[in-house]
Amino acid sequence: MDQFIEQIVTGLSIGSILLLVALGLSIIYGSMGIINLAHGEFVMLGAYAAWVFHTYLGLGLLASLVPIFLVVAAFGWVIERYVLSLLNNRPLDTILATWGVGIMLQQAVRLMVGSELRYVQLPPALADSMNVFGIPISSYRVFLFVVSIALFGATWMLMNRTTVGMKLRAIIQDRSVAASFGINAKRVYALTFAYGAGLAGLAGALVSPLKSVSPDMGTGYVVDAFMVVVLGGVQSLAGTVASAFILGELSGGIAFLQNDTVAKTIVLLAIVVLIRFRPEGLFTARVRA
Amino acid sequence: MSISRRTLLRNTAALGAFAGAGLPHIWIKNADLAYAAGGEIKVGVLFSLTGTTAIIEESLNKATLLAIEEINAAGGIKGSKIVPIVEDPASDPATFSEKARKLVVGDKCVSVFGSYTSASRKAVLPVFERQNNLYWYPTLYEGRECSKNVIYTGAVPNQQQDEFVPWLVKKFGKKFYLIGSNYIYPKEENNYCKKLLEKLGGEVVAEEYVPLGHSEFSSVINKIRSTQPNVIFSTVVGDSVVALHRQYKAAGLDPEKMPMASLTTSENEVAAMGGEAAAGHFTSAPYFMVHKSPENEKFVEAYKKRWGADKVTHFVSEACYFQTYLFKQAVEKLATSDLTPPNIRDAVKGQSMIAPQGKVQIEPENLHTWLWPKIAQAKSNGQFEILVEAKDWLKPVPYAAYPGQSCTEKGLVEKS
Missing domain, CATH: 3.40.50.2300 (Response regulator)
Structure with missing residues (x-):
């Protein structure tokens, strides 16, 4: 029984990391329809930003979260404004463009700071482990869980309770009609992309103390993020949350019973089969046809 | 039958061409000389500078170049400079094989130092075996290999x-x-x-x-x-x-x-x-950065001076460093006209030197290296503390897990 609860808690923790990484992608892919293959590199930039703030400015991880969000968001804004919007956000062109941007970011980081693994310190206050339902779990993992839920909440509010969100939803439904009502679609798109990039950067900074920081760390995360978003259903924020936790529990559970290699295979296979029968994902937002 | 001058000329020319093609040692002799042309000895340096394993291979590239620079600064090998030709195989086994062929066939390197992963070593192996060239592999690895074209300077499981x-x-x-x-x-x-x-x-x-x-x-x-x-x-x-x-x-x-x-x-x-x-x-x-020996102090100091004070040396970069010196010792034994990869291989058998970890030696039987096992515990300052040092150096046994098999000078031998 203890083991079962332990495994559920572990799954929640894995799920919360998946959610963190996928949230930014969910916004960009779900709302703008842009398949952002540079998402992993935004995650990587966030992790490197955490390292830079710590090494050169002496800022702890928690203190540098807001600046990291702003820095990576600014990157995202520039890329949307000067690359993607020039392609009129056409899906196929943007796949290629974002892929290229990703490679350039990777190589730029490699050239500037070298390719060795970098070290980001775990915040000392969260370095211990604590008991949750009698299960010992790392305090930092609990913190990540709380942060991911909070970020989801903030994003949901932004989309559903603010003017920017309302404008974005209007554009998603019909860009030309929204524009004729005086909504500046370009600006809203740039802001949305920046927000998604900023979230990815935060995710990178937050996972870096548990994992490792290297120029090509993004590759793994972008696959995870797409799995979550595709399974959850594009355009559905709640779906992203549900699917992150489903995948977390599933891969954690199978890894416990079998091993991580098997878990990875089975989870991928399950997603492929599911997409065959439900191409729109598990949860879909109702959109007028 | 009369022989006109024209047929005689034609036949002689044909004979000459036949002799050129049919007596290959003439051409090989010329190729040999090319290995040390103009007071330069060309070697390949094949470590990934981009891609996933660049993280570690970059330091291997640096340790190898450091040794080459030191040897050149001290006058080279019998007056010849070592000229490193650096290629970036981008952590991709197929690229490894392609770049290895370029170094061996195109650049006519007399040896190549390279590889971290077993996958990349396996990928270049056919190139070195077919061209009868020599590959110097610095990484600890799983053993179970017995090539006559690779010098293995990392540890095997035993x-x-x-x-x-x-x-x-x-x-x-x-x-x-x-x-x-x-x-x-x-x-x-x-x-x-x-x-x-x-x-x-x-x-x-x-x-x-x-x-x-x-x-x-x-x-x-x-x-x-x-x-x-x-x-x-x-x-x-x-x-x-x-x-x-x-x-x-x-x-x-x-x-x-x-x-x-x-x-x-x-x-x-x-x-x-x-x-x-x-x-x-x-x-x-076999090696930790904190190991106390005059050779290691010299190595660590030179490495930091050349590549940055925050850089660390480790058990693979140390092997990169000493294997370059073993290469030098082997080449020193040969006359310039004898400088070929197979001759270097034969010359390096039994060669020993004081490496940063202690005295190392190439085992003539299997071309692996006698090393000094050590057990160390990591400390919170990022360095290790060596707890156990082997009393004696240890023979490399690449087939230790397979009792019937052993690697000898004749290749892999199976005892039934």
């Missing part, structure tokens, strides 16, 4: 485990949890580990492999908790090592009760995970 496993059993207990990355190296190491444990009456509570580059170890940690091993025997590689250590630490496990014993965690990985996550765990290797 050199990392013969001291280590019995020591662990004695100090911590008999229950081992084997965890590795999912490819050939960890599987062969675990194979050997299981053999040793069997002899010692040990027990393997789990043997598990995670995908390469895996970074989520919470389920593994749950399993470790529920099986309660005495030792976690780790052959996880690359950034996964960092993730495993950090998550072990964050989960509140105690290295004093259940330490990780690794064959792959070097100063390089410790720097990336931070001293606090590494502290208390053990590594077995």
